[in-house]
Amino acid sequence: MENLIALLIAAPLLGAAVLLCGGRRLDAVGQWIGTVLAAASFVIAAVLFADMLGKSPEDRTFTQHLFSWIAVGDFRADVGFQLDQLSMTFVLLITGVGSLIHVYSIGYMEHDERRRRFFGYLNLFLAAMLLLVLADNYLLLYVGWEGVGLASYLLIGFWQHKPSAATAAKKAFLVNRVGDMGLSIAIMLMFTTFGTFAFGPLLGTEGHSGIAGDAGEGKLTAIALMLLLAACGKSAQVPLQSWLGDAMEGPTPVSALIHAATMVTAGVYLIVRSAAVFNAAPDAQLVVTVVGGVTLLFGAIVGCAKDDIKKALAGSTMSQIGYMVLAAGLGPIGYVFAIMHLVTHGFFKAGLFLGAGSVMHGMNDEVDMRKFGGLRKYMPVTFVTFGLGYLAIIGFPGLSGFFSKDKIIEAAFAKGGTEGWILGGVALLGAAITAYYMTRVMIMTFFGEKRWQPDAEGHEPHPHESPSSMTIPMIVLAFGSVFAGAFFSIGDRFVHWLEPVTGHSEGDSPVSALTVTAATMVLLVVGAGIAYLQYGRSSVPVTAPRGSLLTRAARRDLYQDDFNHVVLVRGGEHLTRSLVYVDHTLVDGVVNGTAASVGGLSGRLRKLQNGYARSYAVSMFGGAAILVAATLLMRAV
């Protein structure tokens, strides 16, 4: 059974290879090849899951060793896989949501002439993401890590003829590379500290603990912070958050799968996977919670001001991942809930994005919510599924987000001390803002009077429901959004499932769970109420009003790009330009000048520009030839 693990990755990898190398003759069937292979991977995952459930909780780690990848001195990296409860959770989410989004894309990308490639890239993404969560050592994880970065780059820039898409793709890759530096350095630190970076010996397997805790706290803090840097890049956390909004340039199914449900959560996986390191580095954990808390508010504030439906959802994604990162920073109190929120978020956020895609599909690819309005009459299925996702994300009692987000807020208070109060307060505040911006999206899109206008070419949009290939995935995800949280929470199923891998402790909360829930509910009503008063009671202007200082700042993503532009882009341009000048005049000049003082090189070089080049070269060769001839002659003598 364990030998099936490699097949999980092999199926979509084969799909990518066939679709990308197959050429035009596969254009007609490309979408089917891609979808079938994604689904095949899901079936294999289900088989493995069933097998895993049949074993006792202590015996659920499957491993598969393929071959020795790099072996130089003591440096050893293998191509081997480790499938435990944590990776199993991810595998099911990735292949499950991944397959649904393949199906959705059949309809969504129907008229795109490069559809075959799109499915090839999607399959490539699945393979890389599965490698990321199945690798049994950090270096192999790195391959998956950058593999998903590549797939993300290709898919954000899928419509490459649009300069904005090409720029966004490059930006995403570059910002992620800064994070990758962190991962590189973390692996190097692990190697110098422990002599290994394989999960087994380092983090421990069931039964015996690893050597991760044996190093000094300073080293462990350094490793943990470098891992956090990597996580910030991939999961769009402050300060490496700036790429996610622009990534919405990609086709909407991509935003749903990669930039909401799976890839952007890789940072959370990395932190939870490295629990043994973080648990022994409390300072680093504090930084993790701070990053999570700041991002949680940052994303939520940005989400409030965006009129582009996808960018509003992108802000929301950032904010929700902030919750997960915050939870992961809490240690064993929070690991399980970070992953639980990750899974429920995977359902409702993917559903929300697919809903947004469905709206765009019916509205001539319009994304400005100010030009929507009243769409519930035209797209009933989209309205209902999007509405359920909306209720889930704001934490409406009984739906998925209610269970998972509430647990994180409780866990934040349970950290104890002043930090606990601050983190808990931030998480509560975030819940209110979430309710506000999501209600705003909901009202602007589906309620009120219709506000759409003919586009530049005079085509009036004719909003219509999307084909069933698109609505069925939305319905399935809506089911997940509604029921997953309750299913996971009844009898603490999810806690028992993950506990053997991540460990779990209840913590010591100064406030009761009931108080937290009550406070959350009050804030939910307040947030949603303000949004209703602003956008539901009064009509929505088609052009955005000037807005307050904060609104304007939030529209510009709190000036993140302006900061980057001034500091990095401009500064970098000046630096490279002056270096080009220095290289041409100074370095070249000094070396030539030094040589000139020795052998008259520069004089000769100048001569050459005056046309003496050929004669000079001939004389040089004369010299060289004589040298060779002389040596050969000596042999003869």
Next chain:
Amino acid sequence: MSFPLLTATAVLPALGAIATAAVPAAQRVAAKWLALLVSLGTLALAAVTLVRFDPDGARYQLTESHAWIPDFGVRYQLGVDGIGVALVALTALLIPFVILAGWHDADPMETGSRRWRPTQGFFALILAVEAMVIISFEATDVFLFYIFFEAMLIPMYFLIGGFGDRAHEHGDEAAATQRSYAAVKFLLYNLVGGLIMLAAVIGLYVVAGSFSLQEIVHARADGSLHMATSTERWLFLGFFFAFAVKAPLWPLHTWLPNAMGEATAPVAVLITAVVDKVGTFAMLRFCLQLFPEASKWATPAILVLALISIVYGALLAVGQRDIKRLVAYASISHFGFIILGIFALTTQGQSGATLYMVNHGISTAALMLVAGFLISRRGSRLIADYGGVQKVAPVLAGTFLIGSLATLSLPGLAPFVSEFLVLVGTFTRYPVVGIIATFGIVLAALYTLVLYQRTMTGPVRAEVAEMPDLRVRELLVVAPLIALLIFLGVYPKPITDIVNPAVKQTMSDVQKTDPQPEVEAAK
């Protein structure tokens, strides 16, 4: 006496060069095919060498030794260790692709042009370079090495100065002037380096009384040859200077962008992927083995220069407006990594550096040759003259992207393995140096992806709208290189297994052992 395999691997292309040059003027197509066949034959011989080489056997294998200039103790002495045999294989592997990619680069110009391009000469010169490079990798006699280290400048000079891109933005006249400037600059830099090395070679003979690498190394190891500290340092610097020019190391690098910019793309590959490797190879073989103490003495300074090369080369690549010069500066950055790996004096660093030489050869060949195909279609090297190529020539754009990704060391492709080994090998001994070098991976992403974005994406420019996609010949060049990049990225063992024992030897020559992990040591 067994078949002199090493000699044959070098003599075959040498004879091929003469034969190709002798093909009658009218038969230029025959000359191309002859050159291609000879290069394939050389590849076959190199493959046999690789198979016959036993990684766990003696340090130098397939040795040959004949008296040559008895009066001075110069011997015709060949032998390969794991590092040498890997680089011979790389050279033999790349030359057929260089020839195939340059198939039309030396065709006679259209009627009306006053220049007639000697097709035969072009391919003969490439084979001549191949022969000399191969023998440099095989020579275990310092003087023998020196002769060919210098002699390869002659065919390279003519290749750079005599053959340029078809169309040039400043016209034929300016192109010819720039070409000869680049060629002479290449020659002068390397000749100056060579002259200083010649002095050191003679000095070594005066001190050691022999040119034989193995004899000197043995004599130094068993104490029968004593070298004063200052003598060793001066001799080391003499050798190192020549190799640092050829590699090239900052600040001796400025000839490379000129040479690679003006030469045709296949010749640029010949320079950076093949000829320059002799420089880094020689650091490993001659500097470290002959002068271990001086090498350790110079390490801090060399590491700093290598670090400057990495960052400086990458920053300058970002600032380039010319595709080929951009690749040249990227190579300077990569050579910084190679030299860093060599002088970190760790197993991972040196194995990584050797693997880096091989991988850099393949990845630069892939990127530069596709860039050459692109340039030959539009007749401009300027990045700003392109845009939207992806739409009209998707296969060309796709292969260009893979070449770019290899250049930025994407995990899964071959260069990642070597770059990470170099970084980790450096980091274990010099953490700060390792961390600074890591910035190189961000800058590499910047210059490659900006290049890709500006040339391949965006709206289709009118000038490229009719651009044809890759032809069969061009695909034959690129596809195997890409396959190799993927294969060696997933399974580098065939090379590391050959290289590791040689690196172990070199490490014991310089009497260095790898730093041990803290936690293991504590137990």
